[in-house]
Amino acid sequence: MSVLSAIARAARPATRALPRASLSLAAARGVHSLPQLDYAYDALEPHISGQIMELHHKKHHQAYVNGLNAAEESYAQAPSPKDQIRLQPALKFNGGGHINHSLFWKNLAPASAGGGELAAGPLKDALVADFGSVDAFKKKMNTVTGAIQGSGWGWLGYSTETKKLEVVTTANQDPLLTHVPIIGIDIWEHAFYLQYHNVKADYLTAIWNVVNFKEAERRFVEASKL
DSSP states (O other): OOOOHHHHHHTTOTTTOOOOOOOOOOTTTTEEEEOSSSSGGGGGGGOOHHHHHHIIIIIIIHHHHHHHHHHHHHHHSSSSSHHHTHHHHHHHHHHHEEEEEEEEHBBBGGGGGGTTOOOOHHHHHHHHHHHHHHHHHHHHHHHHHOOOOSEEEEEEEEETTTTTEEEEEEEEEOOOOOSSSEEEOOSSSSTTTHTTTHHHHHHHHHHGGSHHHHHHHHHHHHHHTO
């Protein structure tokens, strides 16, 4: 089992399975690779610029992939448990970055592919039941995510314990371990600064125009069966 597989397994609620993250793996060699996007870099404009998407995907996500592969190789060759323990921060940071971004790309869709459209169905019903309305959910998600100090992620997660959708955050590149991830928003500056500068609120408002609610609903339906 690779270290990333162990991280993904740790993210599962006890005795329950986490819906499969769409991770691109070179299975023959056991090496992690950068997943391809389902849309062009400029397909999310004007809400997220093509320049941001290309840098975010090609540079930042690729760096997490490279870091994870290097950390796993070092871990496999570590001469002692003490040396393996020293590698845990690098494995967590780069493994989490790979998991989170692989989820994030699937979170997004251009308007031509239904981005921003939440149709009537189980996800919309659950959002209304758990937050009062879809607008109330978005407001809470933006408020909680915008309040993150430094870098991190805002999540709509499904709790297998409460059977409810909840807004939670993770710091840095920590993967979401307490909930099944339904929607994740990257609030690292590299996700928005070139376009929105220091005005995180504008980025958080704009991103809802390109959220892939079809993918979010697929994850929710799968999670709610657990």
